[in-house]
Amino acid sequence: MIREVEILVAGGGPAGLCAAAAAASLGAKVLLCERSDVPGGQLVKQTHKFFGSEKQYAGDRGIHIGRTLADAAVNHPNIEILTDAAVLGIYEDGVVTVLYKNQHLKIRPKRTIVATGAAEKFLAFPNNDLPGIYGAGAVQTLMNVHGVKPAERVLMVGAGNIGLIVSYQLLQAGVEVAGVIEAAPRIGGYLVHASKLRRAGVPIRTGYTIKEAYGNGKLEGAVICRLDENWKPVPGTEEDIRCDTICLAVGLTPLAELCWQAGCQMAFIRELSGHVPVVDGNLETSIPGLYAAGDISGIEEASAAMVEGRLAGYAAAGSLGYEPQKAGELRQGAAEELAELRSGPAGARIMAGLEKAAALLAARKGGAGPC
Amino acid sequence: MRIEQHPILEFDRGEKVVFFFNGQPVDGYTSETIAAALHAAGIRELGHSPELHRPRGLFCAIGNCSSCFMTVDGQPNVRVCVTKVKAGMRVEEQAGKGVVSLD
Numbered sequence: 143m144i145r146e147v148e149i150l151v152a153g154g155g156p157a158g159l160c161a162a163a164a165a166a167s168l169g170a171k172v173l174l175c176e177r178s179d180v181p182g183g184q185l186v187k188q189t190h191k192f193f194g195s196e197k198q199y200a201g202d203r204g205i206h207i208g209r210t211l212a213d214a215a216v217n218h219p220n221i222e223i224l225t226d227a228a229v230l231g232i233y234e235d236g237v238v239t240v241l242y243k244n245q246h247l248k249i250r251p252k253r254t255i256v257a258t259g260a261a262e263k264f265l266a267f268p269n270n271d272l273p274g275i276y277g278a279g280a281v282q283t284l285m286n287v288h289g290v291k292p293a294e295r296v297l298m299v300g301a302g303n304i305g306l307i308v309s310y311q312l313l314q315a316g317v318e319v320a321g322v323i324e325a326a327p328r329i330g331g332y333l334v335h336a337s338k339l340r341r342a343g344v345p346i347r348t349g350y351t352i353k354e355a356y357g358n359g360k361l362e363g364a365v366i367c368r369l370d371e372n373w374k375p376v377p378g379t380e381e382d383i384r385c386d387t388i389c390l391a392v393g394l395t396p397l398a399e400l401c402w403q404a405g406c407q408m409a410f411i412r413e414l415s416g417h418v419p420v421v422d423g424n425l426e427t428s429i430p431g432l433y434a435a436g437d438i439s440g441i442e443e444a445s446a447a448m449v450e451g452r453l454a455g456y457a458a459a460g461s462l463g464y465e466p467q468k469a470g471e472l473r474q475g476a477a478e479e480l481a482e483l484r485s486g487p488a489g490a491r492i493m494a495g496l497e498k499a500a501a502l503l504a505a506r507k508g509g510a511g512p513c
Numbered sequence: 514m515r516i517e518q519h520p521i522l523e524f525d526r527g528e529k530v531v532f533f534f535n536g537q538p539v540d541g542y543t544s545e546t547i548a549a550a551l552h553a554a555g556i557r558e559l560g561h562s563p564e565l566h567r568p569r570g571l572f573c574a575i576g577n578c579s580s581c582f583m584t585v586d587g588q589p590n591v592r593v594c595v596t597k598v599k600a601g602m603r604v605e606e607q608a609g610k611g612v613v614s615l616d
């Protein structure tokens with residue numbers, strides 16, 4: 143049996159939850175499928191206070207923001223949330239398949255918003271497959287969701303915001319952080335986070351990389367070394383760091399498989415951190431009625447993910463005839479909010495990426511055939 | 514080890530149960546995943562790679578990466594990082610790629 147729905151949202155992180163709430167607020171009926179057992183996405187493990195502006199709940203802890211967004215969606219009469227529901231495929235005939243608990247569901251939505259977020263990147267070095275080498279998100283899940291001490295002594299690789307924040311969270315969980323290494327010559331994350339670590343006595347070393355990991359059956363340590371200005375290892379600078387865990391915080395990449403599989407136009411855009419679906423001003427992909435919002439269309443922040451979610455939600459509901467004028471105004475408001483969020487120095491990279499995407503989109507539209 | 518004191522979080526672990534890892538009893542809680550409970554018991558090696566037989570642990574802990582496949586109650590290729598612990602569950606290292614039953 144195929145279930146008909148108005149709007150299907152794939153993924154219940156900040157983008158998906160806000161998309162659902164926005165569309166529902168205009169009267170559309172929404173089904174949200176989240177593959178994990180709780181909605182909230184990355185926010186369920188972020189114990190720190192968020193940066194950004196008040197409109198996107200900055201100053202509040204990620205876990206609380208996640209709960210606020212999830213509660214609003216759960217309590218909305220127009221939204222149904224399925225958890226343990228992984229969206230598997232989006233097909234030409236408009237059918238979307240979902241693995242819900244152990245059932246295979248078939249759904250035919252009028253509009254679909256893909257908000258599946260991102261996956262962590264891996265790093266190549268000898269013995270990188272030893273047990274004890276984890277993504278920073280995995281370590282967060284173990285300690286902040288399950289309350290399991292993830293390690294005794296950690297080497298953190300990457301001094302972007304994630305590496306810095308997770309290092310601090312490790313200290314809070316009673317784990318020793320041997321150090322943070324960063325290949326780039328500068329710390330990538332915000333200085334407030336770096337200072338907190340330095341005050342706690344954790345060394346942060348820029349221009350360093352991991353040469354190899356070692357251990358018998360499980361991780362026992364790592365050899366790190368300095369990089370020269372061409373990012374080549376400097377012989378003789380090797381140091382041995384004993385640790386039972388290496389945490390990789392070397393960036394995220396969009397989890398865009400559903401868009402690939404659906405046949406959306408995709409592009410590799412470095413500034414957006416990988417292969418992304420190319421979207422227009424409504425966040426609609428090259429497949430009509432299929433939208434992408436949040437980290438999936440470029441790695442950014444929860445603040446931007448929330449606003450993108452709202453934008454896509456308003457656009458999708460408006461296109462179904464739900465208060466089109468109001469939807470248009472709200473969509474415009476969200477677009478302005480995004481522009482403001484991206485106006486700072488940190489937004490310059492995203493803006494450059496979005497410009498590349500817009501150029502590709504224009505080329506496709508301009509080059510379209512006579513039909 | 515489990516975190517007993519945390520400056521921000523409190524953990525609702527659910528009910529304490531016993532399950533089995535390669536036949537040995539292990540304590541877990543019903544709100545934990547199998548991988549989390551094994552980790553808390555100091556078990557990080559969850560299997561071996563099918564060809565070179567190198568030890569394997571978890572990597573992503575959110576069901577993305579397939580590094581933590583194990584056989585659970587006879588069923589192979591279970592992502593133990595997103596499967597919750599149940600009383601009496603039999604969790605075993607999987608030999609090779611595992612055969613999926615099609616019924």
Ligand SMILES: Cc1cc2nc3c(=O)[nH]c(=O)nc-3n(C[C@H](O)[C@H](O)[C@H](O)COP(=O)(O)OP(=O)(O)OC[C@H]3O[C@@H](n4cnc5c(N)ncnc54)[C@H](O)[C@@H]3O)c2cc1C
Pocket residue numbers: 152153154155156157158175176177178181182183184185188191192193194227228229230257258259260279303304307308397400435436437438442443444445446447
């Ligand atoms: C350590 C860390 C610290 C951060 N700190 C900040 C901060 O201070 N301020 C800030 O603004 N941002 C911060 N961020 C970034 C922020 O968390 C992300 O940008 C944001 O969560 C992206 O939202 P999203 O909804 O696009 O994706 P996600 O939050 O990743 O949500 C995606 C959801 O989709 C689900 N999903 C995936 N595939 C499927 C499928 N096939 N079917 C169904 N569901 C699926 C996933 O389970 C997940 O719940 C931080 C991130 C990390 C990792």
